Amino acid sequence: MFLHPNDSLSRRNVLAGSLALGGVLALPRLALGDETKTGAPAKTLVLLHLNGGNDGLNTVIPYTDPRYRVLRPSLALDRGRIRKVSDTLGFHPGLQGFEALFRRDRMAVINGVGYPKPNYSHFRSTEIWFTGQPEKTPTYGWFGRTLSAKPSEAPLRGVALQKEQPLSFVSETPGTVTMTDFGRFRIPAGMEAAAKLYGAYGSLGGMRKQVGDAGAQAIQVARRIAKLKNAGGPFYGRIGEDLRKVLALLRADLGVECIQFQMGGYDTHSNQAASHNRLLAQLGNNLNAFQAELDKSGLADRVVTLVVSEFGRRAAENLSGGTDHGSAGPVFLIGKGVAPGFHGAYPSLEDLDRGNFKFTTDFRRVYASVLRAAFRTDPTPILGDFKPLELFA
């Protein structure tokens, strides 16, 4: 039922004889024996959500397709400025950072990622991406279910750099925290009795126990995090501040399996050209700098970064110089050891579903690949029967 990558594969990838072709997908390359039982993950996943729905068509641009300029009379980028990285595809001019990562074989681009019966609501589509269960009322997140599938005593398995717990982390298994500032984790002097109190609620039932457990866990992780300091480096903007924290957490070697954060502003309904350029420049430059820091410090072997958005935008631009909510879009996997180049077919610009792209790769195949290679976990019980893409070299 899945379309296999073909026409849009970069020459580089084809020449490299990528394993992402044909029936090879049916056989997981990585043995799921003892490795799945070792506590420590092979790689920490840094998961970045581009909040608002990134315009995929102007991010990875099929610059040779004449339909591109028909769909985007005012928003199409000048062909000369597009950062061409294959015979058919190029990055937005603002994505200098992505071009650098791509040319250094540090990036896999998965085209046309989506799911059946796309939902155009930010909230619902984010829920779908964060649960990996489009047909279900949301209960647990896909990373939350991963935690439950691999029990561990580690107190700090997932970190979200935001105030609210993201749905992706939700499960009955403790081990995730949200944070915006390391220093705020200091336990105030004089609150030791309260800090001790939480542990005593384990034997009670219902919500009291849940609050007690959450409190006990908070105290345990707070003591470890309060000591950290934001990392240095050529980062800027809000995403840069978050990457300083990500780097500090990675360097502290706390055994974190997933660090999730978000970059907002992608809901570009009007006057998109300038704002999208600014967003993508900031995104690419910061992630390129981040990967450079990882490469320098030797952390590169233990970290992989996944960049997703809840949907792409409508194929045709609207009359306000923007784009409305759409469906499939590109996903980016960045790191040392990824299978570099393009994966998955670029969606047709001709054969649209009520003005929206038809997805070519189910997003759960991306997760499955990450679960298998980064977490060394069998993806099937967590996601269902989705063949992992071969995104790791």
Added chain:
Amino acid sequence: MPAHSAAVGHLLRRAGFGPSASTWVQWAALSYDDAVDRVLAELDAPPPQDPPELDPFKPGTIQDLWLNRMLKAPAGLAEKLTLFWHGHFATSETKFKDAQLMWSQYGLLRAKGSGSFRDLLLGVSKDVAMIRWLDGNSNRVGHANENYARELQELFTLGIGNYTEQDIREIGRAFTGWGSRHHDFVFRDHFHDNGEKTIHGKKGNFGGEDVVDILVHLPACSRHIAGKLLRFFSHPDPSTEEIETLATVFRESKLNIKATLAALFRGEAFRSAAHQRSLVKSPVEFCIGGLRAVGATTVPGWLHGATDRMGQILFRPPSVKGWTSGKGWLSSGAIVERLRAAQRVALLTPETTRANTAGAILSVTLQDEVPAAMQSALDVVAAKIQKAEALAGKSREPMLAAAHAEHIALVLASPEYQLS
């Protein structure tokens, strides 16, 4: 303590912001039904007047003003219900940066929040903050902006799964021309689509007011609102049957919110033991409840910043979906902030009254349910208090005051107090 006063305590936490130190004894003496009547009567009192020198553009002003109203209200149902509607019609000033518009929206929710849901929804549809938030001004004939049409159905009236993409498009067309100029609603006739629309099976040249009338009378709307009221005021997981029962009350009262709340609070299920302490207090409930319990007379300036770090700042909900609930409030970072706030609130208690407050606070906030886990922590603090009392000389008073503050903070940090 008699069982009914535990139920009254539960009512005050849910229908307001928890008992205050000075009035708890009077509340506890009432029968449950009398307490419900008194709580509901607050909805009929005229809203507080804005101070004449109000400058909403001064940062924190409107947050402080509202928090103070929550603190000072007898029970606080009118403000609590306004907070519910603020989370329901969640609008954030971050998009258009105009605190005056947010304060006007607060005024609308406060004034119309307990009457007819139809009138409230029409008011919200014409509210300038909402129009700016969901792009009403760019919704014009020929190129509809569907933002309001979508959220109106998904979040404000029907819930997901109860409308089609076509309903969204057609409702978007019906609202074309509903815009704003400065701080006023305007209808721009030349932007309005006068063609025929088909909305939830009805055909006609509908406008925005017709849409409101169509939506509020759909069964999915009464179920959606009843479900949200139950999850906010009663317990996190209402059954289909429970929702249908309250939805029927809602419909039969001609969509009257006060009548629906009265039925909710009077229902046996509301005060059942299983539903008490089943909701996690939001940061605002947590902080205001603590201030009320220690008898604070004004909201300290640091408070809205503290609630922000716990994940909630008034007039800036994280999205149009509103705030989280339940365990969503209990991230490790938020819990450490709650510990810090518990301590700061405890230290606001005047030193001379701390001993009394510490004694009363268990009764005020917990209605005397003290599980063994809590008791052993309290014993540790009690030992510190005894030790301080035994001291002589200059160090006795400060040591005693600190130990009493620790006692108060411990209660406020306890799992029981985190729950409503």
